[in-house]
Amino acid sequence: MPGGKRDMPEREAAGERTGFSGKLLGRLLFFAALLLGWELAFRLRLWPGYLFPGPLEVFDTLAHGLLHHSFLIGIAASMRRLLLGYGIALGIGLALGLLMGQLQWLKETLGLLVLGLQTLPSICWLPLAILWFGLNERAILFVVVMGAVLSIAQATEDGIRNTPPIYVQAARNLGASGWRLYFSVVLPASLPSIVTGMKLGWSFAWRSLMAGELLYALPGLGNLLTMGRELNDMSQVLAVMVIIVLLGLLTDRCLFALLERWIRERWGLSRRRER
Amino acid sequence: MNLELKQVSKTFRRPRRSVTALDRIDLAIAEQEFLCLIGPSGCGKSTILNLLAGLDFPSEGAVLADGVPVSGPDPSRVLIFQDAGLFPWLNVQANTEFGLRMKGLPSAECARTAESLLEMVHLEKFSRSWVHELSGGMKQRVALARALAVDPEVLLLDEPFGALDAITRDRLHGDLQELWLRTHKTMVFVTHNVREAVVLGDRVVVMSPHPGRILAEYRIDLPRPRRMEDPCVIPLAGKILAGMQVS
CATH class of the missing domain: 3.40.50.300 (P-loop containing nucleotide triphosphate hydrolases)
Structure with missing residues (x-):
């Protein structure tokens, strides 16, 4: 049909114009339907109320917890641990990665160990950490650090080793050598890979922290979950889970995704913008 | 030579x-x-x-x-590559200055030399642009300016x-x-x-x-x-x- 064919580009263009708001509407509808279904299932009393609270009740608990600070204290305690642990992991991971990227013997020895240990879920470090440090902050920090440090080291080493040779050749040709070459070319050239490692490390740290906190009686989001379970307060459990998801989304999708997109664009790794 | x-x-x-x-x-x-x-x-x-x-x-x-x-x-003896080999983490000006910086020249002098070279290759308006914003021809002109900077x-x-x-x-x-x-x-x-x-x-x-x-x-x-x-x-x-x- 020639007529239909002629219409195609127009329709596509229209689709692109309404694409964003259309997608948003679809998403809103989906989540509204989900909440409605949840409320309906709650009203029908399919399961006992203390095991299956409705969305309004969970929202109430969420608002109450945030207003009366008990959730805020938990969030602050967890975030503090996360930032501290991640900061330490970043320092060690970058240093290790840079050394492994530079020294072949270190890559062949320590690199292998890093690769092997990466298969170990970091919560498996907990028994060791408890014996070493006791049941305290330091043990949990250790688990967080072990969760993040390996992937950061790995990605950094990868970035250093895979510096595009043309950059190094051009720089040496223009008189760069030694530390100058390293800091002005090798390091920035491996930034995309380092940022990927940082993002991966962050999500590992976050997971390790939650796993660790569940097993601890220290203030924090994990502890709030445990408390909810012990008090048979399902709405608190769900409210804390919502907080964990939102915090994860916020950092992962907003902070790191933006950083990654910026780098991809600047480094010319992706020519077209993602929709 | x-x-x-x-x-x-x-x-x-x-x-x-x-x-x-x-x-x-x-x-x-x-x-x-x-x-x-x-x-x-x-x-x-x-x-x-x-x-x-x-x-x-x-x-x-x-x-x-x-x-x-x-x-x-x-x-x-400076080599210019087919795909220019510009550094994407530096803007046009900083790319042009690269060799001079490696020599350790004062930044005012680096900037002056780079500016006059970018003028020579008709890119003075693009000194603040990033490499990914340039066309192929512009990249090669920056590569030429960057090479000429070290004389x-x-x-x-x-x-x-x-x-x-x-x-x-x-x-x-x-x-x-x-x-x-x-x-x-x-x-x-x-x-x-x-x-x-x-x-x-x-x-x-x-x-x-x-x-x-x-x-x-x-x-x-x-x-x-x-x-x-x-x-x-x-x-x-x-x-x-x-x-x-x-x-």
Whole structure:
């Protein structure tokens, strides 16, 4: 049909114009339907109320917890641990990665160990950490650090080793050598890979922290979950889970995704913008 | 700066077989000469540039710059790559300043030199742009400015215009000839386009592949500036091409 064919580009263009708001509407509808279904299932009393609270009740608990600070204290305690642990992991991971990227013997020895240990879920470090440090902050920090440090080291080493040779050749040709070459070319050239490692490390740290906190009686989001379970307060459990998801989304999708997109664009790794 | 290759061979060792890229090449390039190297891919013309730049070393023979063996890269001989090799984490200005910064010059002086060079390549309005915002031709002009910033005696150009559209390429041919007429820097220009070689070179050296050898040499005594469609360029290019096809 020639007529239909002629219409195609127009329709596509229209689709692109309404694409964003259309997608948003679809998403809103989906989540509204989900909440409605949840409320309906709650009203029908399919399961006992203390095991299956409705969305309004969970929202109430969420608002109450945030207003009366008990959730805020938990969030602050967890975030503090996360930032501290991640900061330490970043320092060690970058240093290790840079050394492994530079020294072949270190890559062949320590690199292998890093690769092997990466298969170990970091919560498996907990028994060791408890014996070493006791049941305290330091043990949990250790688990967080072990969760993040390996992937950061790995990605950094990868970035250093895979510096595009043309950059190094051009720089040496223009008189760069030694530390100058390293800091002005090798390091920035491996930034995309380092940022990927940082993002991966962050999500590992976050997971390790939650796993660790569940097993601890220290203030924090994990502890709030445990408390909810012990008090048979399902709405608190769900409210804390919502907080964990939102915090994860916020950092992962907003902070790191933006950083990654910026780098991809600047480094010319992706020519077209993602929709 | 005089450049000389004396009985240079280059063999790349691969796991299963070794490839002879260059086989006993003798080539002398005089100071202020504009030399074009042409030949099909695999004839080792880029390898010659890497040897002259000091980014690679011969398996046998000697590469000399002003009679002294080349021991490594040096800002007196700057290589310009086919895809420019600009640093994407630096803007146009900072890319142009790179070599000067590596020399440790004060930043005011770096900035001044870079600005005047960007003006010369007509990119002064783009000094704050990022590399990914530039077209292919603009990238090559920045690469040229970045190379000229360190005031090299020799420019080594590895198919720098190979990926450009015809109009941009013609304009850059003009720019490059003008630069050479003004500064008389020694130029070694690698291309597989015969007409481009005739337009740019004082001398065209034709190479054959597997292994890389010098097949023929032509002296080009046409008035400058030349253009790709000049009536005297076309028959000469035809003659060189015919010579390549006979062998």
